[in-house]
Amino acid sequence: MREMRESRRTRETAETAETETVTVTETETGVAPFIELDGVEKVFDVRKKTGFMKRERRQVRAVDGLSFTVSRGEMVGYIGPNGAGKSTTIKMLTGILTPSGGRLRVAGIDPSRDRTRLAHRMGVVFGQRTTLWWDLPLIDSYRLVHRMYRVPDARYRENLDRCVELLQLQDLLDVPVRQLSLGQRMRGDIAAALLHDPDVLYLDEPTIGLDVVSKNKVRGFLRDLNAERGTTVLLTTHDLQDIEQLCSRVMVIDHGRLMYDGPLDGLHEVGESERTLVVDLERELPPIEVPEPARVVRVEGPRQWLAFPASASAAGLVAAVAARYPLVDLSVREPDIESVIAKMYAERAGA
Amino acid sequence: MAEPAGTEVRRGRAVEGVRAYGLIAGMWIRSTMAYRTSFALTTVGNFAMTALDFVAILLMFSRVDALGGWSLPEVAFLYGLSGVSFGLADLAIGSMERLGRRVRDGTLDTLLVRPVPVLAQVAADRFALRRLGRVLQGLLVLGYALVVLDVDWTAGKLLLMPVALLSGAGIFCAVFVAAGAFQFAAQDASEVANAFTYGGTTMLQYPPTVFALDLVRGATFVVPLAFVNWLPASYLLGRPYPLDLPEWVAFTPPLAAVACCALAGLAWRAGLRSYRSTGS
Numbered sequence: 001m002r003e004m005r006e007s008r009r010t011r012e013t014a015e016t017a018e019t020e021t022v023t024v025t026e027t028e029t030g031v032a033p034f035i036e037l038d039g040v041e042k043v044f045d046v047r048k049k050t051g052f053m054k055r056e057r058r059q060v061r062a063v064d065g066l067s068f069t070v071s072r073g074e075m076v077g078y079i080g081p082n083g084a085g086k087s088t089t090i091k092m093l094t095g096i097l098t099p100s101g102g103r104l105r106v107a108g109i110d111p112s113r114d115r116t117r118l119a120h121r122m123g124v125v126f127g128q129r130t131t132l133w134w135d136l137p138l139i140d141s142y143r144l145v146h147r148m149y150r151v152p153d154a155r156y157r158e159n160l161d162r163c164v165e166l167l168q169l170q171d172l173l174d175v176p177v178r179q180l181s182l183g184q185r186m187r188g189d190i191a192a193a194l195l196h197d198p199d200v201l202y203l204d205e206p207t208i209g210l211d212v213v214s215k216n217k218v219r220g221f222l223r224d225l226n227a228e229r230g231t232t233v234l235l236t237t238h239d240l241q242d243i244e245q246l247c248s249r250v251m252v253i254d255h256g257r258l259m260y261d262g263p264l265d266g267l268h269e270v271g272e273s274e275r276t277l278v279v280d281l282e283r284e285l286p287p288i289e290v291p292e293p294a295r296v297v298r299v300e301g302p303r304q305w306l307a308f309p310a311s312a313s314a315a316g317l318v319a320a321v322a323a324r325y326p327l328v329d330l331s332v333r334e335p336d337i338e339s340v341i342a343k344m345y346a347e348r349a350g351a
Numbered sequence: 352m353a354e355p356a357g358t359e360v361r362r363g364r365a366v367e368g369v370r371a372y373g374l375i376a377g378m379w380i381r382s383t384m385a386y387r388t389s390f391a392l393t394t395v396g397n398f399a400m401t402a403l404d405f406v407a408i409l410l411m412f413s414r415v416d417a418l419g420g421w422s423l424p425e426v427a428f429l430y431g432l433s434g435v436s437f438g439l440a441d442l443a444i445g446s447m448e449r450l451g452r453r454v455r456d457g458t459l460d461t462l463l464v465r466p467v468p469v470l471a472q473v474a475a476d477r478f479a480l481r482r483l484g485r486v487l488q489g490l491l492v493l494g495y496a497l498v499v500l501d502v503d504w505t506a507g508k509l510l511l512m513p514v515a516l517l518s519g520a521g522i523f524c525a526v527f528v529a530a531g532a533f534q535f536a537a538q539d540a541s542e543v544a545n546a547f548t549y550g551g552t553t554m555l556q557y558p559p560t561v562f563a564l565d566l567v568r569g570a571t572f573v574v575p576l577a578f579v580n581w582l583p584a585s586y587l588l589g590r591p592y593p594l595d596l597p598e599w600v601a602f603t604p605p606l607a608a609v610a611c612c613a614l615a616g617l618a619w620r621a622g623l624r625s626y627r628s629t630g631s
Contacts, residue, residue: 044629096463098628112627116364119466131461135477136382147374148467 032108033069034200034232035093040066040102042088042256062088064256065102072199073230075222077247077264079237081341085256086236090204093234094124107199120149123193127205130189132177138188139173142195149196156195163191166221183214190218194225201225203235207242219245240264240334254341265311273335273343277306277314282326291320302328310335364468371467375475383480390481397484401438405430405492408556419560424499425588426558431493432580433555436519437548438486440527443520444474445482447527451534451541454626463627470619473531500588507602508587514605519579521608525615526551526574532615535622551576559585559593567593578607 042063048056063085070076080086091097092104095111095118104111109118124131132141146156164170167187172180180188186206193201203222207215223246225231237243243250243264250267252260260267267273277294280303287296287304294308294317308317314332321327383390408430412423421429450473453459462472502508530544537543551574559567559581571577571594585592586601 091460094464096460096627098624100628115463116367116466116468119464122464124461124464126461129456129458129461131464133378136378140378140382144374144378148371148465 034072034074034107035068035070035234036103036105037069038067038103040089040092040104041100042085042092042097043100061256063092063099066253066256066258067102068251068258068261070232070234072232073226074249075226075233075235075247077235077237077243077250078253079240079243079250080253080259084254086253087204088256089253090124090202090234090236094122094202095119120196121199123196123198123201125186125189125193125201125203125206127186127203127208130177130185132185132188132192134178135176137174137176138169138180141177141188141192142173145192145195151196155197159195159197160191163194166224167191167217183210183217186210186214186218187221190221194231197229198231200232200234203233205236205238207237207239215239215241222246240340244334252341252344259341259344267340269311273310273340274307275310275314275335276333277308277317277321278331278333279304279306279321279325279327280329282328285325288321288325290317367466368468368471372471372475375472376478379475379478380480393479394481394484397481398488399484401434401485401488404556405488419558421558421560421590424496425584425590426556427492428496428500428588429558429580429584430556431489431491431496432515432519432584433552434489435486435493435516436489436579437523437552438482438489439516439520440523441485441548442480442482444524444527446476446478447473447531448541448544449473449476450531451538454535455538459626469623470528502587503589511583511587511602514602515580515583518604518608522575522579522604522611523548523552525608525611526576528612528615529618532618532622535626547574555580564593571596575607575611578604 040063041061044060044062046058046060048058066085066089078086078089088097092099093106093111095115098112106118107121109121111118132138133144142160145151146153151159164173167190169184169187169191172184172188177185177188190203190206201222206222207218210218219242222233222235226233226246233246235242235246248263250260250262250264251258252267276297279288281288282302284302285304287299288306290296290306293312294306296304297307298305306317306321308314318330321330405427408426409423411418412426416422418426450459453462453473459469462469465472526547527544530541530547533544534540551570554562554570555576559570559577562570567577567581570581582592582596582601583604584590586598
């Protein structure tokens with residue numbers, strides 16, 4: 001499994017190198033990254049009522065001196081706790097919000113000034129709100145994209161057929177969007193964002209609230225999209241599995257600053273995060289003995305929780321437990337982002 | 352970067368906006384036409400509701416012979432002019448009312464990522480042909496007034512009729528847009544906006560002579576609703592306008608409309624800019 005990921009990564013880097021030569025012609029400065037942030041800031045004025053007719057003005061730095069670049073064809077995970085500045089960054093990249101400072105370019109375009117020109121080249125999916133027309137059948141939203149983005153007819157048909165097939169939308173096209181389930185709507189939204197062949201796709205929490213089957217469908221589709229079309233993908237998420245299954249690179253943001261930028265494995269090392277193996281035994285037992293560095297962290301009746309390093313395989317541990325104890329059922333829980341980041345902080349404070 | 356071709360770009364955006372408006376409105380028309388019976392019923396309902404409005408005036412005239420010196424057909428003329436103008440504006444961009452809600456719940460963001468002007472999208476959202484009911488009712492009342500009234504028609508007066516109706520629609524559109532822009536600052540302000548749109552049209556159904564002079568001044572020089580019907584109607588019917596204005600002012604509604612739309616456009620841009628720099 002890990003090997004598979006590894007090989008995909010090398011293929012991606014090869015592709016990236018190939019496409020990068022194309023971008024050179026677009027901008028005047030040598031090898032230009034597709035997305036470029038340099039010291040980008042976003043400061044909000046927050047007014048708070050402190051009493052009758054009294055207001056307190058406070059400045060909140062949602063994004064604070066953020067700098068990074070993303071090359072064409074990269075698939076980047078952008079993670080962080082609530083209120084870390086993820087959505088604000090996406091909103092600045094899409095031109096919805098104007099940065100308070102710093103330099104921001106996407107495909108050589110300043111998003112806040114040339115919002116509509118950039119709109120032709122990007123697709124956006126907001127997990128929590130839809131870009132589809134709420135009261136109309138799904139197909140109407142697609143027809144509108146076709147005309148609004150001036151997608152050539154043949155191209156539109158081809159893209160629509162592909163999305164309908166891969167995202168299994170056949171039976172949903174005539175259903176009003178408000179009647180779709182969350183997972184169906186999310187697939188519908190992703191299709192809508194791709195009909196005009198965008199160079200870059202932004203996904204803000206694309207798997208939030210989805211069940212496991214829907215999550216897998218969405219992830220599989222995104223992986224293929226990136227591999228086959230070379231679409232640059234930037235996704236924010238709470239779910240480390242999204243990153244694990246999709247992204248060769250992960251950026252962690254907290255309090256508007258970049259905390260980490262690199263491969264996911266590296267993040268686990270930095271955060272020394274742990275996964276949890278939950279085992280259900282036949283009967284109540286005292287804490288079981290497990291090989292180092294795993295350890296039992298919690299016992300509740302016949303159920304026990306074992307923590308082990310996220311970078312290690314669960315297979316050995318499972319085998320060891322199964323060989324010595326009456327095992328009924330088990331599951332593996334991934335570390336959540338909050339705990340990884342908390343560990344990162346602790347690490348830093350200690351160092 | 353696009354600075355030298357500024358006007359070119361602006362014209363391009365206007366064309367894009369109109370095109371997008373047409374696309375979205377067309378989509379809504381098609382979808383409502385899928386349910387013809389429901390469409391017919393709501394149109395009739397819309398018509399009946401606004402018709403009741405005029406019944407109130409009729410009832411008043413069952414007690415009195417004149418309002419502020421204006422007879423029933425003359426008041427009907429005022430009513431018809433403002434009714435048609437307001438109906439057209441409401442038909443075109445009545446959905447602006449919902450902007451405050453979009454700002455509050457953040458769905459405005461989804462409009463900002465599309466390659467067409469936001470104003471066109473907001474205005475065309477939920478475009479409803481059933482609002483034609485109001486226009487139709489206004490036309491009927493206006494027709495009644497024109498048949499009964501003995502207007503001393505000249506070429507200028509004939510020309511003034513369509514010009515006044517369209518300019519009136521333009522002025523109301525500007526009020527709708529300005530009210531929308533205001534909702535960027537105060538998201539619960541759609542009631543305040545209604546005071547100017549629905550409140551404005553109700554005020555215009557009555558002759559200027561029944562109102563206090565200060566209110567007439569305000570409606571002439573501040574929020575120039577008087578240009579919708581009071582001024583052109585006074586001229587057409589040969590009635591003195593409460594304020595001492597020269598006669599040619601009756602022909603200035605188009606100027607007032609253009610000025611209002613320009614100001615509303617600036618207000619809209621300022622509103623959208625403030626949204627994009629403060630976020631939701």
